[in-house]
Amino acid sequence: MFSSFRQAMAWLHTWFGLTLGFILMVVFFFGSLSVFDREIDRWSIPETRFEPQVMPSFDEMLLPILRSVEPNEEDYNTNMPLLHDTSQGPMTPRTELPADEFWAYTTHRDPVLIMGVGFRVPQPLDPEGHNHIHGNITIDPRTGKALPDDQLKIGSKFFYPMHFSLNWNWNRIGIYIVGIAAFIMMAALVSGVIIHRKRFREFFTFRPTKQTQRSVLDLHNLTGMVALPFHFFFTFTGLLIFASFFFFPVTHTQLEPLHKYHEMVEANETGLPHDRAGVPTDMASIDAMVAKAKQRWAEKDMPGEVGFLQINHVDDANSYVSIYRAGSDRVALVGEGMHFNGITGELIREEPPRSAIAETEEFLTGLHLQHFEHWFLRWLYVFGGLVGAICIATGFIFFVEKRKRQHTLQGSSGSQVVDALAVTTVTGMLVATVSMLVANRLLPAEMVGKGYWEQVVFWGSWGVMLLHAFWRSSAVRHMRISPAWREQSILFAVLAVAAVILNWITTGDHLLKTAFHYWPVAGVDLSLLVSSAIAIYAARFLKRRENVAVHKAIEFSAQNLEASRG
Amino acid sequence: MVEIVCWIAAIFATMLGMASLSLSLPNHWRQVTGIETSLPSRSEQLSLRILGYSSLVVALLLCLAADHPTMAVLVWVMLLSLAAKGIATILTWRQHWLKPILWLFNRSELN
Known part of the structure; x- marks a missing residue:
């Protein structure tokens, strides 16, 4: 079919690039906007235009608010009938579901605090499953006032999901489409370098005064090549972040029994209870645990604030509290997690140093997810993303310029x-x-x-x-x-x-x-x-x-x- | 404040590096000299490349001085792209800005 390898690569680059380029354009553009998703949130919700705050007192402010959160009606209506075992009796009414899990999350760019409750299904069909109905709330951490749920966080809840899922959530098809597009992007990068390898001799060339077809190709090659490391690494790490998702979801199908067994073994090894004891108990002060965790981080020479806090098995003898550090000062998404007994407040487990593989993985995903504090690098990422968008757009224009004469003559x-x-x-x-x-x-x-x-x-x-x-x-x-x-x-x-x-x-x-x-x-x-x-x-x-x-x-x-x- | 100075210095270092590397390519050499038949000699090409790559290394050191190493590497890689794009833009519209680098070679025909 093709007389040379280079021709085969050109075919691949042209047709796969054309069909999936439209998706890639969306991914690159909204990816660039997502670098500043929290800032766009502030712009779109004026009530939240104030400085980022550290996590306020859990015992005094957050706990009472979390106790007042109700399960989300939509989540209840969709998932409750699926999780509840009707042979044990009628469904527990929405507002009477008991809380099982509390969490709170903030970053160095978030003035608001996002919190949520996982409510337990008392009579579940599968007692081993993850039986949660959720209820989330966003508050102003200065006053504890809830922010209206109706206001869409345009940056982090629309532009950002647009980047990786096109906001098409039916069966998560959007994520798969973006995954395929990313995979093709890798192929397009490699085949592009092969087609235009002669271009390395005139690496910096752009001739805007030549005819459109020529100058557009110049710009396509230039933008593709100068930001090649960015294009490659972001496509690669993007795929890596969703790797477990794109591969067949074996952990929850063929390997489900093994997955559950692993959870049990892990619970045994870490001392963090996997199940509720079923004995209602009052909980210890969470603020005291936060203070201990901060002290431990300072001792390890990485003082920091709390980024994520989660209480598992709320109000139960087996409850435990996990506290993670906000990773704003390094690339890797490191939590330095500390886990405390929820009843006694004792430290049960401190996460051990990670293996080299885990560190590499965290660096690669961290460089893409960019939770770090570095405004200069953020802008450089925007530059990279927009250069990628130029590369794709000029690819389309080149396709049209190259063929329009021929198409006109053929009436196509x-x-x-x-x-x-x-x-x-x-x-x-x-x-x-x-x-x-x-x-x-x-x-x-x-x-x-x-x-x-x-x-x-x-x-x-x-x-x-x-x-x-x-x-x-x-x-x-x-x-x-x-x-x-x-x-x-x-x-x-x-x-x-x-x-x-x-x-x-x-x-x-x-x-x-x-x-x-x-x-x-x-x-x-x-x-x-x-x-x-x-x-x-x-x-x-x-x-x-x-x-x-x-x-x-x-x-x-x-x-x-x-x-x-x- | 120190890191901002380091970043600015790193931007200049990567730009100088990319400019030298671009001049070591005959096409871009001709663009800057404006002489169709002019070519960098072997030794000129070599010294341009040495200057180019060493500026890029200096830029990496400047990035390392500003940030945690994991972060510095990312800044450096992104600066390489930015500088390459910047030099390409200069070569398109303001070729003569790169002439001072040619003065290093002091060739009479170029002046």
Whole structure:
């Protein structure tokens, strides 16, 4: 089929890149936004615009709040019938479920505290299973006041899941699609280097004044090669994070008995009880345990704050408390976990030093998940992600430029469709993202289901951009540039400025006030303004190129006409 | 504050490194000299590469001075990409900015 290895690689690179490139574009762009997901959360929920806090007193503030949390209604309605054994009696009503597990989580970038309760199913179908109905709450740790659940954390609960699951949760299909795309990305990187290996001799070349096909290929190769380590490592570590998920889920199918046995052995070895004793008992002071854990960390020369705290088997003789350190000062996601007896408050277990393999794994996943505190590296990651997005986008444009003449002569609409889809995934995605931010500022905070409507605006505007891209794409068939690129750039620029102005009007936070005082909001505003300026520049540039293309297209059809007259 | 100084120095070091490495390639050498027939001699190519790689090593040391080693390696790798992109941009629109590096070789035709 192919006369050379290089041709085979070119085929692989072109067709797999084209089909999965659209997914990769979404992954790269929302990955770049996810670097600052917490900052986007602050922008979208103005009530949470204050400095990050350390975890407040558990006994005095958090415990009473956790005791008042109710199981989530949706979770109860979906999962309770599946977990409950009807032969033992009717289902326990939602509000009467007993708590089994409490947890609280915060990071150095989170002013808010996220907490949750795992409620026990008293008469479970499978007593060995993980029988929990959940209830979560986000609070302001300064006052203990609950923040309305209806407000969507756009950064960490929409853009971030978009990055790894496309927010398509049906049977977790989104995660699988992104996984396949990531796998293809690895293949595309290797095959790309093979196709363009001669390019190493002109590594730094970009010729913007050459014809579009040439200069776009330059940019594609350049952005692919300069950030090759980033592209490779992020794709690889992304796959690694989900490795146990992408491989057949054997631990819960064929190996289920072994998995359960391992849990028992582990519980024996660590001294952390696997099951409840069934004897109700009062719990010791959690704050005292937190103090002990902090003291132990300081002794080990790594003083730190609490990042994650979990109480297992709440109010039971077997209860124990796990306290993990917030890992903001290093790459690896290290918890230095301390486990205490919940009744006596004694230290049961301190996690031993990790093996070299575990350390490597933690470094690799940690460099991708970036829980560390390092604003400079965060921006470098944004740079890497956006360079990747340029690489993918220029790949689409090269595909179209290379084929549009041939397709026009054959009467094929192939390049027209690819161009329209490229417009949708490049400028259309930007418009959808910024529309969501505008909707966030326009819809009233107390609106019921606000988060839902924000998502409707996101998908709706993206859909409109798709229609617009196809409507305007006929230009490609006539050897011209689709005006949709320029029009959507302008729309994006307008909406981005609107988002900044609306933020000012609705919250009173303008740049003069936030810059140097509250970077999370100032950073989002500034990024929007800079993106808007770039979009305007791109639109003007496209206008000039469109005019040139019109002249060329006229020449082209004149030649055609002459040729057909013979 | 110290780490910010180290990062800025590291940015310059990686830029210098990438600039030297780019000049060791005949295509980019010609771009900067503006002379179609000009080529770096073998010894010039070698010294450009030595200067290039050693600047990159210096940049790594600067990164290590600023951060925990695990973090420093990441910063360094990302700076390599940033510098490569930066030099490519300079070679496209501002080639003459790289001329000072050529002065090291003091060849009459280049001046």
